[in-house]
Amino acid sequence: MxxxxxxxxxxxxxxxxxxxxxxxxxxxxxxxxxxxxxxxxxxxxxGSARIFRYAYPDEFYTRAVIESKVLWDELDRTSGLDLITAFGAVDYGPERQPEHLARVLTGAGVEHELLSAAEARARWPHIAFDTSVLWHPGAGVIDAxxxxxxxxxxxxxxxxxxxxxxxxxxxxxxxxxxxxxxxxxxxxxxxxxxxxxxxxxxxxxxxxxxxxxxxxxxxxITVRQEQAYHFRYRTDEPWPTFIHKSAEIQTYGLPGGRDAGFAGQKVAEYNGGKFIPSAAAQTGTVDPDNLHRVVDYVQKYLPGLDPEPYAETTCLFTNTPxxxxxxxxxxxxxxxxxxxxxxxxxxxxxxxxxxxxxxxxxxxxxxxxxxxxxxxxx
Incomplete structure (x- = not known):
């Protein structure tokens, strides 16, 4: 039975x-x-590295993050672990609309600053900002x-x-x-x-x-085989998580934790992977075109990183429209x-x-x- x-x-x-x-x-x-x-x-x-952030263009999701954080804190208390490490986050780029994100965070009562590109470059000289920048210190990295x-x-x-x-x-x-x-x-x-x-x-x-x-x-429901790469830090300056969205490419990055031997930043193109029928069809093989795009991006926008990745991986994004x-x-x-x-x-x-x-x-x-x-x- x-x-x-x-x-x-x-x-x-x-x-x-x-x-x-x-x-x-x-x-x-x-x-x-x-x-x-x-x-x-x-x-x-x-793996050990997923972005925790409050910045969303839709206030529904920002308020949902606030609700979720209460439950994360409960899990920390019951497990005796610290599952989210604070690094803060920067959001920028002409398609990311940092001013709009700042208005959403203001409405939700989330601590943040809106910086000019020059102010942000002075604070994080290892990142080449191309627009105004939203900074919110409550963001960080989840050990998934x-x-x-x-x-x-x-x-x-x-x-x-x-x-x-x-x-x-x-x-x-x-x-x-x-x-x-x-x-x-x-x-x-x-x-x-x-x-x-x-x-x-x-x-x-x-x-x-x-x-x-x-x-x-x-x-x-669609499935993509995504790629992520780890680039070594060239300096000891602190790195936030970031989302950069331009007309050409949307990227994200975060301190890689155990995944990168604590030596580098994890950088990826958002939804840059190829579509596959389901997870059963994943190959684990990095797409060379994607690698080329991300390396070019690092050379242009992230001068604080060695542009030669020392580790790479694939992962799955399962999306709705x-x-x-x-x-x-x-x-x-x-x-x-x-x-x-x-x-x-x-x-x-x-x-x-x-x-x-x-x-x-x-x-x-x-x-x-x-x-x-x-x-x-x-």
């Missing part, structure tokens, strides 16, 4: 781990299924892998079970619940299922037994993610939203429930 669980969470990346943590905190019976190990290196939540493991640990302490090496192949509707079936033929009966499969979600959607109307109402998240539910099955390349900072809040939706105790913002919205208007 198959094992059973009140709630089954598929995927132990940041979003899945956060959901399991929130469900277990509420006293629910939770089983976490992970195809490899939590924060697996072929997923989207590995440790965060996943901390949330899993807290969930397990509350009674959740973690099963690794459990590759979900399908979810079948059975009676009032579901049967989750692995590629090896293992089965777990579940009252409710939360699917947080990241870049594997496109390949799983058709295997979840979701109603056709719900599937048709979901936003388009609007870059809004996907947190929606049909019957007892919740589809969670993609997080569109900016979800890490929201992970505890995404977990809270998903747990509210799965348990029926709360709602999530309507912008994350496009399928439900489309069904209700038809």
């Amino acid at each position: 198959p094992e059973s669980s009140e709630y089954v969470v598929v995927g132990a990346g940041l979003a899945g781990a956060a959901t399991a943590w929130q469900l277990a905190l509420r006293g629910h019976d939770v089983t976490i299924l992970e195809r490899k190990v939590p924060a697996s290196h072929d997923g989207s939540s590995h 892998e440790r965060s996943v493991n901390a949330m899993i640990e807290q969930a397990v302490k509350q009674g959740a079970r973690l099963l690794t090496g459990w590759n979900v192949a399908s979810v079948d509707k059975r009676g009032s619940g579901y049967c989750v079936i692995s590629a090896a033929g293992e089965e777990i009966d579940a009252g409710n299922v939360i699917v947080s499969a990241g870049g594997w979600l496109p390949g799983l959607l058709g295997q979840l037994g979701l109603p056709e109307g719900f599937l048709a109402g979901l936003p388009e 609007t870059e809004d998240f996907l947190i929606d539910r049909s019957d007892g099955l919740t589809v969670l993610s993609p997080c569109s390349g900016h979800g890490a900072k929201f992970a505890p809040l995404i977990g809270q939203w998903a747990a509210d939706l799965a348990t029926g105790t709360g709602e999530v913002p309507a912008r994350f429930r496009q399928a439900t919205a489309r069904i209700s208007t038809n």
Whole structure:
């Protein structure tokens, strides 16, 4: 007879781990299924460096970061860890609109400064600013892998079970619940299922037994194999995280932490990778054209870095067209993610939203429930 669980969470990346943590905190019976190990290196939540920032052109997201930080602080207290390291952030470039970002932060009460390019160059001479610059010191870097493991640990302490090496192949509707079936033929009966499969979600959607109307109402989900590079610091000057957006290229950078041996800045082109059908099609091979673009960028805009990368990696971005998240539910099955390349900072809040939706105790913002919205208007 198959094992059973009140709630089954598929995927132990940041979003899945956060959901399991929130469900277990509420006293629910939770089983976490992970195809490899939590924060697996072929997923989207590995490594030690993700940007934590408040600056968004949409005030909704800035206020959501504020909510999320409360939960990050709670996780720090319960785990005894400091999962976000403060470095501050600079936002600049003609398409980044630092003045607008400053107005949003003012409205949300987030500490910041708006600097001229000359003022910013005097403070950070290792960066060649080309416009006015937004600086907010509360930004920093999330240790993604440790965060996943901390949330899993807290969930397990509350009674959740973690099963690794459990590759979900399908979810079948059975009676009032579901049967989750692995590629090896293992089965777990579940009252409710939360699917947080990241870049594997496109390949799983058709295997979840979701109603056709719900599937048709979901936003388009695309997966990119992204690249990131580590460049050595030429000086001992402190480096903030940054987002630079021009008409030609959008880049981001952050201190690389363990990922870079604490020796350099991680720099990448935002959504500069090639589209792939799903995470299963990733090659792990860096695109030479992308490497050339980023090296050229570093030579032009980041004089404080050695322009020869000493490390490189690929990763996955799973996107919706609007870059809004996907947190929606049909019957007892919740589809969670993609997080569109900016979800890490929201992970505890995404977990809270998903747990509210799965348990029926709360709602999530309507912008994350496009399928439900489309069904209700038809």
